[in-house]
Amino acid sequence: MNESTRRYATVSGGFVATVLLVVLVLSLIVGAGEGVQYTLDSLAYGSLFAVMALGLALLFNVMGLMNFAYGELIMAGAYVMFFTRSWGWLGMILMTVLVVTILSLLMELIAFRPVRNASPVVLLVTSFAVSYGIQQLAWTDVFGLAHRFDSTIGTGPQKGVEPYPWLTNQFDVGGVLISRLEIATWIVTAVLLVGLTLLLKKTTLGIQLRASSEDFRMAQLTGVRANWVISAAFGITGVLAAGVSILYILRTGAVAPDIGQGPLFVAFVGGVIGGLGSLGGAALGGFVLGAIINALSATLPITLKSHTQLFAFLVVIAILVLIPNGLVSIRGGAVKRLWRRVRRSPAPAEGAA
Amino acid sequence: MTALRRVEPAARVVWPPLALCALLVVTWALVDGFGDVVYKDTAVRLFLTLIIVLGLQIFSGNSGVLSFGHIAFMAIGAYMSALLTIPPDIKKFTYLSMPSWLGSWILPAKLSPLEAILAGAGVATLFALITAAPIVRLAGVEAGIGTLALLIIVYVFDVQTSAITRGTSTQIGVPQTTTFVSVLAWALIFIGVAFVFKQSRRGLRLRASRENVRAAKSVGVRVSVERAVAWVLSGFVVGVAGALYGHYFVTFGPDDFFFNQGFNIVLLTIVMLVVGGMTSVTGAVVGCYFVTVIYEAFRRWEVNGLGDVRPPSGTGNFVLAVILILTLVLRPNGITGGRELPWPGDWSLEPLRRLARKSGSGSGDSVAAESAK
Numbered sequence: 001m002n003e004s005t006r007r008y009a010t011v012s013g014g015f016v017a018t019v020l021l022v023v024l025v026l027s028l029i030v031g032a033g034e035g036v037q038y039t040l041d042s043l044a045y046g047s048l049f050a051v052m053a054l055g056l057a058l059l060f061n062v063m064g065l066m067n068f069a070y071g072e073l074i075m076a077g078a079y080v081m082f083f084t085r086s087w088g089w090l091g092m093i094l095m096t097v098l099v100v101t102i103l104s105l106l107m108e109l110i111a112f113r114p115v116r117n118a119s120p121v122v123l124l125v126t127s128f129a130v131s132y133g134i135q136q137l138a139w140t141d142v143f144g145l146a147h148r149f150d151s152t153i154g155t156g157p158q159k160g161v162e163p164y165p166w167l168t169n170q171f172d173v174g175g176v177l178i179s180r181l182e183i184a185t186w187i188v189t190a191v192l193l194v195g196l197t198l199l200l201k202k203t204t205l206g207i208q209l210r211a212s213s214e215d216f217r218m219a220q221l222t223g224v225r226a227n228w229v230i231s232a233a234f235g236i237t238g239v240l241a242a243g244v245s246i247l248y249i250l251r252t253g254a255v256a257p258d259i260g261q262g263p264l265f266v267a268f269v270g271g272v273i274g275g276l277g278s279l280g281g282a283a284l285g286g287f288v289l290g291a292i293i294n295a296l297s298a299t300l301p302i303t304l305k306s307h308t309q310l311f312a313f314l315v316v317i318a319i320l321v322l323i324p325n326g327l328v329s330i331r332g333g334a335v336k337r338l339w340r341r342v343r344r345s346p347a348p349a350e351g352a353a
Numbered sequence: 354m355t356a357l358r359r360v361e362p363a364a365r366v367v368w369p370p371l372a373l374c375a376l377l378v379v380t381w382a383l384v385d386g387f388g389d390v391v392y393k394d395t396a397v398r399l400f401l402t403l404i405i406v407l408g409l410q411i412f413s414g415n416s417g418v419l420s421f422g423h424i425a426f427m428a429i430g431a432y433m434s435a436l437l438t439i440p441p442d443i444k445k446f447t448y449l450s451m452p453s454w455l456g457s458w459i460l461p462a463k464l465s466p467l468e469a470i471l472a473g474a475g476v477a478t479l480f481a482l483i484t485a486a487p488i489v490r491l492a493g494v495e496a497g498i499g500t501l502a503l504l505i506i507v508y509v510f511d512v513q514t515s516a517i518t519r520g521t522s523t524q525i526g527v528p529q530t531t532t533f534v535s536v537l538a539w540a541l542i543f544i545g546v547a548f549v550f551k552q553s554r555r556g557l558r559l560r561a562s563r564e565n566v567r568a569a570k571s572v573g574v575r576v577s578v579e580r581a582v583a584w585v586l587s588g589f590v591v592g593v594a595g596a597l598y599g600h601y602f603v604t605f606g607p608d609d610f611f612f613n614q615g616f617n618i619v620l621l622t623i624v625m626l627v628v629g630g631m632t633s634v635t636g637a638v639v640g641c642y643f644v645t646v647i648y649e650a651f652r653r654w655e656v657n658g659l660g661d662v663r664p665p666s667g668t669g670n671f672v673l674a675v676i677l678i679l680t681l682v683l684r685p686n687g688i689t690g691g692r693e694l695p696w697p698g699d700w701s702l703e704p705l706r707r708l709a710r711k712s713g714s715g716s717g718d719s720v721a722a723e724s725a726k
Contacts, residue, residue, distance in 0.1 A: 066494050111678050118685035120493065121419050125627040126681050128620050133674025140668060261612065265505075272498045310509045313502040320499045321487045 046291030053286025061213030071260025077245025104238025408590035417563035422500030430595030434473030477592025630687025
C-alpha cells in the first residue's frame with residue numbers, strides 16, 4: 001500500500017465515520033419520532049453541498065483558485081433548465097450538463113488561463129470579475145433569451161422551473177416520507193462522488209490531477225501538460241456543477257440571477273472547515289455543514305433561528321484559528337490526528353506530505 | 354539649482370501624497386465649479402469609496418492578507434453615528450424596544466456631526482480591536498473566509514437585532530451633514546495617514562512580513578502585532594467612511610453594507626484596490642478613479658444615450674467586468690504595478706516601451722510570493 005492510497009483510504013474511513021456521527025447527532029437533536037425523516041432529508045441536502053465543495057476544492061488544489069464564479073455555473077444551469085423545461089426531462093438534463101460544462105471550460109479559456117501564473121489574490125479577484133460579469137449578463141438578459149424562448153412567466157428576474165409532480169410527490173415508506181427526488185439526489189451525488197474517486201485513482205488523468213494538486217510545478221516537470229490538466233479540472237467541476245444545479249433547482253424551483261451565491265457560500269465555508277487541502281475533507285465539510293443547516297432550519301424554534309447564522313460563523317472563525325488545516329486534511333487535520341492517536345502510530349513530521 | 358537639489362530628497366518623500374491630494378482637490382474644484390448635481394453625487398461617492406479603499410490598502414496592501422470584512426466596520430460606523438445624531442424626538446418612536454441599558458444614553462444623545470463621526474469610527478475601532486486577535490492569525494484563503502465570516506456576522510446582527518438597528522427597515526431622521534468638502538477633507542487626511550503608516554517603522558515591518566513571513570519573523574518582526582495595528586487603524590478609517598456614508602445617503606439599511614446586486618460595495622472596493630495595485634497608495638487612488646469612471650460613464654450612457662445608441666441597462670456592469678479581466682490579464686500587479694507615483698525627474702518612456710514589446714510584467718512590489726503561503 002503506497003502513501004497516497006493509504007491517505008485516501010484514511011480520508012474515506014474518516015468520511016464514513018463522520019457521516020455516521022452526523023446521522024447520530026441529527027437523530028438525537030430532533031428526537032426519535034421525526035428523527036429519521038429529518039435525517040434523510042438532511043442527508044440529501046448535505047450531499048449536494050458535498051459535491052459542490054468537491055468542485056471548489058479540486059480547482060483550489062490544482063491551480064490555487066478559489067472560484068467564486070462557481071455559483072454562476074449553478075445559476076447558468078438553472079436558466080438552461082428554465083429555457084428547456086418543455087423539452088422533457090432527459091433533454092433538459094442533457095442540455096444543462098452540456099451548457100454548464102462548456103461554460104466552465106470557456107471560463108478557464110478566456111479568463112483564468114491568461115492569469116494562471118498571477119498571485120492567488122489576483123486569481124480570486126478575476127473570479128469575482130467573472131462571477132460579476134456572468135451575473136450581470138443574466139440580469140440584463142443581453143441576448144434577449146427570455147423572448148427567444150417564449151418566456152410565459154414574465155420578464156422579471158425571478159422565474160421558476162415547475163416541479164415535476166412524479167418527482168416531488170412524497171410516498172410513505174414505513175412511516176417515513178420520501179420523494180423520488182430525494183432518492184435521485186442520493187443516487188446522483190453518490191455516483192458523482194464514486195465516479196470522481198475512481199477517476200482520480202484509476203485513470204491517467206486522475207493521477208495527473210492528483211500530482212498537480214500536490215505540486216503543480218513538479219508535475220509539469222514530469223511531463224504533465226498544464227493546459228490539459230487545468231482544462232480537465234474545469235470540465236469536471238462543470239459536470240459536478242451541472243449535477244448540483246439540476247438537483248438543487250428541482251428542489252427549490254426558483255430561478256434568478258443571484259441564486260448561485262447562497263449555495264456557494266455554504267459550500268465554500270463547509271469546504272474550508274473540512275479542509276480545502278484535501279478533496280475528501282472538503283466534501284465532508286460541505287456535507288456536514290449542509291446537513292446541519294438543513295436540520296437546524298427545520299428544528300430550531302423561530303426565536304433562536306434568527307441568530308443561528310451568527311453563531312455558526314463564529315464557530316467558523318474559531319475553527320479557522322484553532323484548526324487551521326480543517327477537520328480532515330492531508331497534513332493532519334483534527335480528525336486524522338485523533339485517528340492517529342487512537343491507533344498509537346507515530347505522527348509523521350509536519351509538512352512532510 | 355543647488356537649493357532645489359538640497360530639498361530634493363525631502364520633496365521625493367512627500368511628492369506622491371501631495372500629487373494625489375492635488376488630484377483630489379482638482380477633481381473637487383472642477384466638479385464643484387462646473388458639474389451639476391449628478392456629477393457632485395458621483396464625486397462624493399468616489400471620495401467615499403476612496404476612503405474605504407484606503408482603509409483596505411492600509412491593511413491588505415501592507416500585509417498582503419485579503420479582507421472581505423472591512424465593510425463590517427463601515428456598517429458599524431454608519432449605524433453608531435446615525436443612532437447618536439437622529440433627533441431624540443424621532444428616536445423615541447422609531448426605537449421603541451431598545452434595551453434600557455442602551456436606550457438610557459443613546460435615546461437622549463444628540464451629538465454634533467464631527468463628534469458623531471468620531472464616535473461611530475471609535476466603536477468600529479473597538480470592534481476591530483476585539484476581532485484582531487483571531488484575524489491576525491489567518492492568512493491566504495483562510496483569512497478571506499475568516500473576514501467574510503465577520504462580515505456575515507455583522508450583517509446578520511444588523512438584520513436580526515431590530516431593537517437596535519431597525520432590522521431591514523431603513524433609518525429615519527438621520528441628519529444629512531456630510532458635504533462634498535467634508536468628504537474631501539477626510540479623503541485628504543487618510544491619504545496622508547496611509548502614506549505615513551506605509552513609510553513608518555511599523556509599516557515597513559508589516560511590508561517585510563508580506564514579502565516573506567518567515568524571513569520577517571527571523572529578524573524579530575512580531576507579525577501578528579504588526580497586522581493587528583494595521584487592522585485596527587484600517588478599522589478606524591473605514592468606520593469614518595461608514596459614518597460619512599450614513600450622513601450622506603441618510604436612509605440606509607443592512608443591505609447597503611453587504612453583497613448586493615447594484616453597486617456591490619464589498620467586491621468593488623477590493624476590485625478597485627487590486628486593479629490599481631494593492632501595494633501602493635497611488636494604486637488605491639488610481640484603481641478607485643479607474644473603476645468609478647468606467648462604471649459611471651456606462652451608467653450615464655445607459656440613461657442618456659449617445660446619438661441614437663443606448664445600450665440596455667446593466668451593460669455597464671458587464672463591460673466593467675470585462676475591462677477588469679482585461680486589466681488583470683495585461684497588468685497582473687495592477688495598473689500602477691504596485692508602485693507609488695514616480696518623481697517627475699525619473700519619468701521615462703521605458704515602461705511604455707516595455708508594455709509595447711509585451712515582455713515586461715511589472716517588477717515592482719510583488720505580493721505573489723507571500724500570499725501563496
